[in-house]
Amino acid sequence: MGQKSVNNEKKEKYIDIIEGASSIVTERFLKPWLRIKWIFNLSRLRELSKSYTAAADAFYYDVIKKRRELFKQEKEKHSNQSVSDKLLGGGLHQDDNIDAPRVRPAFLDTLLNASEENANLTDKIIKDEVSLFMVAGHETTAFTFAAFLYLIAKHPEHQQLVVDELYQVFGDSNRPCTSNDFAQLKYLDCCIKETLRMYTNGPLIMRSIPEDLKAGNFTLPKGMTVFLNIHAAHHNPDHYPDPESFKPERFLPENSIGRHPYAFVPFSAGPRNCIGQKYAMYELRVVLANLLRWFQFSVSDQSAPLETTMLLMLKFKNGAHLNISRRSNIP
Numbered sequence: 213m214g215q216k217s218v219n220n221e222k223k224e225k226y227i228d229i230i231e232g233a234s235s236i237v238t239e240r241f242l243k244p245w246l247r248i249k250w251i252f253n254l255s256r257l258r259e260l261s262k263s264y265t266a267a268a269d270a271f272y273y274d275v276i277k278k279r280r281e282l283f284k285q286e287k288e289k290h291s292n293q294s295v296s297d298k299l300l301g302g303g304l305h306q307d308d309n310i311d312a313p314r315v316r317p318a319f320l321d322t323l324l325n326a327s328e329e330n331a332n333l334t335d336k337i338i339k340d341e342v343s344l345f346m347v348a349g350h351e352t353t354a355f356t357f358a359a360f361l362y363l364i365a366k367h368p369e370h371q372q373l374v375v376d377e378l379y380q381v382f383g384d385s386n387r388p389c390t391s392n393d394f395a396q397l398k399y400l401d402c403c404i405k406e407t408l409r410m411y412t413n414g415p416l417i418m419r420s421i422p423e424d425l426k427a428g429n430f431t432l433p434k435g436m437t438v439f440l441n442i443h444a445a446h447h448n449p450d451h452y453p454d455p456e457s458f459k460p461e462r463f464l465p466e467n468s469i470g471r472h473p474y475a476f477v478p479f480s481a482g483p484r485n486c487i488g489q490k491y492a493m494y495e496l497r498v499v500l501a502n503l504l505r506w507f508q509f510s511v512s513d514q515s516a517p518l519e520t521t522m523l524l525m526l527k528f529k530n531g532a533h534l535n536i537s538r539r540s541n542i543p
């Protein structure tokens with residue numbers, strides 16, 4: 213959002229708010245009668261939900277206010293130049309190289325800039341967008357990083373294959389990984405995909421049906437809300453034999469021939485799929501490539517179970533505990 217990181221106290225408060233709000237959404241997932249408005253309003257969750265929403269809104273409005281102030285200051289400083297040119301780095305195009313060292317506009321800056329010309333883009337709308345992106349963009353990638361590192365730590369033979377691949381691409385150089393390297397990082401990609409399959413962060417999504425829909429022998433009536441179980445699709449032995457095992461090689465091109473296009477949908481599919489998919493994959497590849505070049509990951513106890521829980525999204529109950537050491541071959 214173009215913000216320097218907030219202090220720890222604020223960060224912890226924000227995490228508490230999001231976890232509290234997520235637990236209410238999860239409870240309404242699991243107890244469908246709580247999705248009936250008047251029943252929900254009679255429950256203890258209503259007041260709790262209102263207080264979380266108020267606290268979260270205050271946090272987001274504060275982020276927007278501070279950024280808007282900066283916008284104003286910049287405008288006054290460079291009154292004969294467009295604010296966006298100064299604050300956003302200027303002259304950006306969709307197809308600019310993402311690795312180029314020029315300043316790219318933060319998402320919030322783009323919205324603030326647009327709101328200067330369009331009064332319909334109110335702070336409330338901006339707040340809704342900021343909150344959606346903060347929640348959808350943080351937890352998801354953080355969880356996937358943790359799951360990947362856990363799996364790779366538990367399976368040193370696969371970790372070695374990724375490290376060998378990285379060595380082939382980077383050798384002893386310490387230049388950073390960029391999108392130009394992605395085509396050569398095939399096994400890393402397989403491991404990321406296998407992580408997204410095994411630990412699908414959004415295991416259940418919901419859709420409202422706009423018209424009667426035939427599904428096998430059933431007709432689902434128009435207006436019904438259905439759950440789509442992505443976790444189940446990702447663990448279907450017809451598509452993924454031995455589904456509970458970590459086998460990144462399933463995603464090698466030669467082993468993916470004939471797999472149903474919707475058998476792997478960690479970012480969902482269709483018009484409301486994940487808008488951050490491309491960015492998330494970019495972030496995962498760059499960060500994980502760099503981490504594995506410098507550090508080695510292992511687990512102390514191979515047999516220790518890794519418990520997960522659902523709090524709107526999938527989470528580790530007690531974290532994923534890893535041993536990390538520097539690689540000896542660092543130039």
Ligand code: HEM
Nearest residue numbers: 348349352353356413414417478479480484486487488492
């Ligand atoms: C590993 C990382 C990620 C995973 C697994 C993931 C997964 C998903 C899934 C499954 C959905 C669809 C939910 C549905 O169909 O109801 C979704 C939606 C969304 N994601 Fe992601 N996501 C990730 C990263 C990100 C990032 C980094 C951003 C933003 C920078 C982001 C922004 C969004 C937004 C805004 C939506 C809502 C789109 C809409 O409703 O039209 N996601 N994500």
